[in-house]
Amino acid sequence: MNRREYSRLQGIQVGGKIMALKVKVGIVGMGLGGSTVYKTLRTIDHVEIGIVCDLMENTPGMEMARLDGVQTCVSLDVFLKVPNLDVIIEATGIPEIQQHVRRNKAKSSAVIEAQGANLMMFIIEEKEKLAEIKRLKGELDAILNSVQEAIEVAGIDGKIKYVNPSFSRVTSIPAVQRIGYNIFDVSPNGALARSIRTHEPVFAHRALVGGTSVDVISNASPIVVDGQMEGAVVVFQPLTDIYKLMEQLKASNQVINELQSRLNQISTSSYTFDDLIGSHPEFESALNLAHKAAKSNSTILITGESGTGKELFAHAIHGASLRRNKPFIKVNCAAIPETLLESEFFGHEKGAFTGAVKTKLGKMELANGGTIFLDEIGDMNPYLQAKLLRVLQDMEFERVGGTKPIKVDVRVISATNRNLYEMAKQGNFREDLFYRLNVLELRLPPLRKHKEDIPAYVHSLIAKFNRKFGKHVMGLTAQAEELLMQYNWPGNIRELQNVLERAIVTVEDEIISHKHMLNFVDSQNSIKKEQMSLEIMPIQQMEKQMIQLALQHYGNSMEGKKQAANALKISLATLYNKLKTISNL
Numbered sequence: 001m002n003r004r005e006y007s008r009l010q011g012i013q014v015g016g017k018i019m020a021l022k023v024k025v026g027i028v029g030m031g032l033g034g035s036t037v038y039k040t041l042r043t044i045d046h047v048e049i050g051i052v053c054d055l056m057e058n059t060p061g062m063e064m065a066r067l068d069g070v071q072t073c074v075s076l077d078v079f080l081k082v083p084n085l086d087v088i089i090e091a092t093g094i095p096e097i098q099q100h101v102r103r104n105k106a107k108s109s110a111v112i113e114a115q116g117a118n119l120m121m122f123i124i125e126e127k128e129k130l131a132e133i134k135r136l137k138g139e140l141d142a143i144l145n146s147v148q149e150a151i152e153v154a155g156i157d158g159k160i161k162y163v164n165p166s167f168s169r170v171t172s173i174p175a176v177q178r179i180g181y182n183i184f185d186v187s188p189n190g191a192l193a194r195s196i197r198t199h200e201p202v203f204a205h206r207a208l209v210g211g212t213s214v215d216v217i218s219n220a221s222p223i224v225v226d227g228q229m230e231g232a233v234v235v236f237q238p239l240t241d242i243y244k245l246m247e248q249l250k251a252s253n254q255v256i257n258e259l260q261s262r263l264n265q266i267s268t269s270s271y272t273f274d275d276l277i278g279s280h281p282e283f284e285s286a287l288n289l290a291h292k293a294a295k296s297n298s299t300i301l302i303t304g305e306s307g308t309g310k311e312l313f314a315h316a317i318h319g320a321s322l323r324r325n326k327p328f329i330k331v332n333c334a335a336i337p338e339t340l341l342e343s344e345f346f347g348h349e350k351g352a353f354t355g356a357v358k359t360k361l362g363k364m365e366l367a368n369g370g371t372i373f374l375d376e377i378g379d380m381n382p383y384l385q386a387k388l389l390r391v392l393q394d395m396e397f398e399r400v401g402g403t404k405p406i407k408v409d410v411r412v413i414s415a416t417n418r419n420l421y422e423m424a425k426q427g428n429f430r431e432d433l434f435y436r437l438n439v440l441e442l443r444l445p446p447l448r449k450h451k452e453d454i455p456a457y458v459h460s461l462i463a464k465f466n467r468k469f470g471k472h473v474m475g476l477t478a479q480a481e482e483l484l485m486q487y488n489w490p491g492n493i494r495e496l497q498n499v500l501e502r503a504i505v506t507v508e509d510e511i512i513s514h515k516h517m518l519n520f521v522d523s524q525n526s527i528k529k530e531q532m533s534l535e536i537m538p539i540q541q542m543e544k545q546m547i548q549l550a551l552q553h554y555g556n557s558m559e560g561k562k563q564a565a566n567a568l569k570i571s572l573a574t575l576y577n578k579l580k581t582i583s584n585l
């Protein structure tokens with residue numbers, strides 16, 4: 001095949017869109033060589049076999065062509081008259097026939113001898129490889145064009161071969177002003193030049209893009225083909241983008257931290273009224289009131305000695321209220337250091353004081369929509385009492401160091417084992433706050449006032465501790481039960497719980513006897529102590545103390561006074577008279 005034939009063939013096969021055209025081929029000589037060529041060509045998409053020719057009609061190649069529906073002929077003259085053959089493959093190997101074909105067809109077709117046919121097939125294969133490369137290049141282009149990072153590629157000699165569109169966006173240098181230039185001239189200190197010089201990757205290299213004031217962070221890597229370094233590629237981003245991302249990251253982290261701290265502080269209330277045991281009238285009236293209070297939105301003050309279940313009631317009230325799916329936030333007013341009280345309650349803005357490294361939500365904000373439980377309210381510091389009063393009035397406050405008012409909708413339940421009324425009277429607790437908190441007072445009786453409930457508590461506690469410690473305690477001896485009924489339980493239900501827990505841990509039998517409890521409960525002693533606290537004094541003085549005790553217990557309200565009078569076995573009018581007299585004592 002001569003140069004013209006070869007380049008003409010190439011033109012047909014690799015020239016851009018022409019690739020879609022079919023190459024029309026004719027074969028002369030369908031013996032062994034010709035039919036092998038025929039078999040190969042008929043599997044190639046871009047080849048159409050127009051005609052095959054052999055003097056012998058029955059060669060295997062001729063038969064095959066006929067079966068394929070390809071035109072066959074036994075006369076060379078007929079063959080040579082077929083128009084539009086792009087390629088004629090001469091496979092007879094007979095010089096006269098070769099010359100005859102050339103003479104007649106060389107102007108209109110590429111004539112290839114059988115050996116040349118192998119070359120053509122090689123070209124067709126190459127063309128298919130080229131198509132695959134073009135497809136890959138298309139994919140690569142799409143990727144490089146769509147990435148946000150700037151990309152630049154240079155050869156081992158430093159000549160810039162490629163920049164992607166983001167390169168021009170970031171640097172404002174058009175591709176034509178970069179491609180073809182040498183990286184050692186235009187950006188000699190950049191990561192790309194450095195990677196080519198050192199044959200090493202370069203990470204997090206900060207520099208100005210040569211000839212610009214664009215500050216970038218780059219990573220560059222050598223391009224190695226078959227173990228040979230051919231050049232390098234650099235990928236970079238402007239610092240402004242990175243700063244923007246960092247800002248976004250910081251903001252997201254802040255949101256995460258805030259959510260995390262909310263999550264840590266929010267306890268969904270875990271107890272319900274079903275967990276409250278007790279059916280003695282005194283206990284039951286507290287329970288009824290709590291049920292009613294749960295349905296309302298009023299502020300509640302729960303009073304009662306330590307261990308009477310104030311916290312349990314607060315949980316149950318929240319759990320039975322319309323706010324049950326909102327946060328229940330407990331604040332132990334006695335446990336927060338004075339310096340942190342305000343920020344604990346109302347939160348602070350970042351930088352409000354030394355150590356305020358980030359904005360923090362206060363308990364009031366965390367409780368929004370739900371309930372805040374102010375435990376040990378009697379121990380709240382006077383400054384905060386004043387602030388809390390204002391918040392309770394209009395449910396609005398500002399974070400420490402903040403200026404924006406924050407409005408919340410929070411139900412307040414507070415609890416104390418101190419006599420807030422007395423404290424208010426003596427100026428140890430703000431009176432106005434006391435009345436705000438005491439809209440509804442829930443007085444929990446001490447256990448000694450509803451000892452009849454003790455067996456029910458014991459029953460439920462045995463079941464609970466059996467589960468906890470894997471024990472099989474069945475119950476108590478009559479003597480042990482008697483001991484529990486006699487004891488006056490200064491620590492109330494909590495103390496009963498502790499006594500039983502220790503007894504169940506130590507007992508080896510299935511029944512707890514009084515001996516197991518003597519260590520923990522010294523009933524005689526405690527009763528004696530209570531009696532011993534009375535001293536000899538004028539009757540009138542003792543009357544005053546009794547009345548004060550009764551009012552402390554039942555409260556100073558109208559209802560409280562009625563109950564106090566009842567308990568003292570005097571009429572309400574006598575109580576009022578006595579109150580007048582004792583105020584002068």
Ligand SMILES: Nc1ncnc2c1ncn2[C@@H]1O[C@H](COP(=O)(O)OP(=O)(O)OP(=O)(O)O)[C@@H](O)[C@H]1O
Pocket residue numbers: 275276277278304305306307308309310311312313416417493494497
């Ligand atoms: N009615 C009740 N039924 C069952 N368990 C109760 C009841 N009342 C209290 N308890 C249990 O007694 C323990 C003490 O209750 P709680 O912590 O609510 O008391 P408190 O009044 O808040 O005490 P303090 O004033 O010391 O904080 C808890 O373990 C609670 O589960």
Ligand SMILES: [Mg+2]
Pocket residue numbers: 310311375
């Ligand atoms: Mg408590």
